[in-house]
Amino acid sequence: MREMMLIIIGAVLVNNIVLSQFLGICPFLGVSKKLKSALGMGMAVTFVMTLASALTWLIQRYVLEKMQIEYLQTIAFILVIASLVQFVEMVIRKTSPDLYKSLGVYLPLITTNCAVLGVAIINIQKSYTFAQTLTNSIANALGFTLALILFAGIRERLEDANVPKCFEGMPIALITAALMSIAFLGFTGLQ
Amino acid sequence: MINAIISLAVMGAIFGIILGIANKKFVVDIDPRVEAITNALPGANCGGCGFPGCGGYAEAIVVGTAPLDACGPGKDEVRKKIAGIMGADVGESKERKVAQLMCNGGQDKAVSLYEYEGILDCYTAKTMFGGPKVCSYSCIGLGSCIDACPFGCITMGDNHLPIIDYDLCVGCNKCVEYCPQSVIQLIDASKLVHVRCSNRDKGKLAKEACQVACIKCKLCEKNCPEGAIAVVDNGAGGLAEIDYSKCTNCGICVNKCPTNAIEKIMPINIEAINKEDTNNTQSSVACNNCGLCK
Numbered sequence: 001m002r003e004m005m006l007i008i009i010g011a012v013l014v015n016n017i018v019l020s021q022f023l024g025i026c027p028f029l030g031v032s033k034k035l036k037s038a039l040g041m042g043m044a045v046t047f048v049m050t051l052a053s054a055l056t057w058l059i060q061r062y063v064l065e066k067m068q069i070e071y072l073q074t075i076a077f078i079l080v081i082a083s084l085v086q087f088v089e090m091v092i093r094k095t096s097p098d099l100y101k102s103l104g105v106y107l108p109l110i111t112t113n114c115a116v117l118g119v120a121i122i123n124i125q126k127s128y129t130f131a132q133t134l135t136n137s138i139a140n141a142l143g144f145t146l147a148l149i150l151f152a153g154i155r156e157r158l159e160d161a162n163v164p165k166c167f168e169g170m171p172i173a174l175i176t177a178a179l180m181s182i183a184f185l186g187f188t189g190l191q
Numbered sequence: 192m193i194n195a196i197i198s199l200a201v202m203g204a205i206f207g208i209i210l211g212i213a214n215k216k217f218v219v220d221i222d223p224r225v226e227a228i229t230n231a232l233p234g235a236n237c238g239g240c241g242f243p244g245c246g247g248y249a250e251a252i253v254v255g256t257a258p259l260d261a262c263g264p265g266k267d268e269v270r271k272k273i274a275g276i277m278g279a280d281v282g283e284s285k286e287r288k289v290a291q292l293m294c295n296g297g298q299d300k301a302v303s304l305y306e307y308e309g310i311l312d313c314y315t316a317k318t319m320f321g322g323p324k325v326c327s328y329s330c331i332g333l334g335s336c337i338d339a340c341p342f343g344c345i346t347m348g349d350n351h352l353p354i355i356d357y358d359l360c361v362g363c364n365k366c367v368e369y370c371p372q373s374v375i376q377l378i379d380a381s382k383l384v385h386v387r388c389s390n391r392d393k394g395k396l397a398k399e400a401c402q403v404a405c406i407k408c409k410l411c412e413k414n415c416p417e418g419a420i421a422v423v424d425n426g427a428g429g430l431a432e433i434d435y436s437k438c439t440n441c442g443i444c445v446n447k448c449p450t451n452a453i454e455k456i457m458p459i460n461i462e463a464i465n466k467e468d469t470n471n472t473q474s475s476v477a478c479n480n481c482g483l484c485k
Contacts, residue, residue: 059202
């Protein structure tokens with residue numbers, strides 16, 4: 001149990017996937033203009049990341065290692081994640097049109113999200129068990145959502161702030177992201 | 192080597208088959224009419240119809256929850272196309288509506304309350320004592336409606352009141368929704384007489400706040416031959432309001448109003464939007480068929 005707690009705290013705060021490992025920067029900057037869409041993206045990533053990590057763990061364990069072709073990890077994982085996202089999209093579209101509408105725009109974005117692939121590979125590198133893999137991926141997704149929501153909140157306020165002309169838009173967003181990253185450095189040593 | 196090729200090929204094949212089956216099994220019927228209507232719409236995504244973009248409106252039409260004539264920018268042409276796709280009657284052409292500013296209190300007419308030097312946004316200015324003018328009902332004049340207009344038909348006048356270009360306005364309702372003071376209204380383009388005031392304070396207070404305020408004297412109400420204008424108290428206070436279904440554009444109230452709060456504008460080119468209806472041309476620009484000369 002203690003180990004699980006350490007994994008969760010480590011993934012959410014200490015090694016935050018966006019602010020410390022710099023994975024998934026694209027949606028972090030792209031979908032953080034409004035709090036509502038940030039939340040939607042966070043939910044979609046949580047969903048896909050958990051499923052993808054579970055599936056890639058199984059593939060690694062029962063296919064790649066059995067065949068001794070671990071060096072094909074990256075390409076195999078991308079194959080798995082891409083098909084999974086497509087499959088999930090189809091299923092959601094059929095079974096729950098409302099969920100599809102709220103996630104719809106973000107799901108295809110996740111197909112090429114390096115955070116999802118990153119977490120899947122980290123799980124293997126740290127040789128986690130299946131339960132640990134699930135915990136780690138959910139925690140990482142929560143960390144991603146947390147960073148995204150914090151950032152979106154700040155950016156919404158920046159809209160009304162009197163930003164110097166040369167820093168308007170993306171420059172001030174990047175500076176904000178950097179400051180947030182420094183703030184998250186404060187969690188180092190928590191473990 | 193062989194291992195790698197075979198296992199990746201097998202994995203790819205399995206995923207492919209699964210996706211193929213899922214595609215068949217989880218197929219969602221998309222009505223071809225949705226795409227046809229989306230293509231027929233102007234694609235401005237202005238949201239004037241009340242739906243999220245043109246795609247959203249097209250879906251709502253097919254489902255049956257949206258009227259066929261809600262698209263302002265699309266004009267009559269698009270309405271006919273949509274009716275054709277849906278197999279419905281074309282129906283009578285809908286009268287064109289344009290946005291009208293219900294305030295004439297520019298910097299020269301309205302008394303200012305304080306010097307505003309904040310962000311140039313009406314919402315921000317409104318948070319400080321209800322805006323920089325004494326009249327809290329007035330147009331704030333920082334031009335948030337200009338940003339809201341997706342068709343670029345609003346410009347800022349010298350007296351810091353927005354000027355709406357009636358020829359360009361398509362009646363999308365964006366500025367009406369966006370204005371924090373609600374001083375913009377969507378009114379039929381054939382109506383030319385408008386009360387350019389939204390102040391609901393008592394006459395004396397209104398007069399102190401603005402030279403061209405409605406002072407609720409009821410002169411317009413007493414002189415209107417059609418009974419179309421009246422000082423209406425909606426609970427928050429009285430204000431001269433025109434019942435546009437009765438108004439004949441005669442302009443008597445314009446002459447009677449002691450503060451010039453009522454204004455008659457030049458006829459708007461209604462044909463600009465319904466190009467087909469060319470047979471109802473008027474003989475003179477000044478004549479508006481009010482019938483008073485008879």
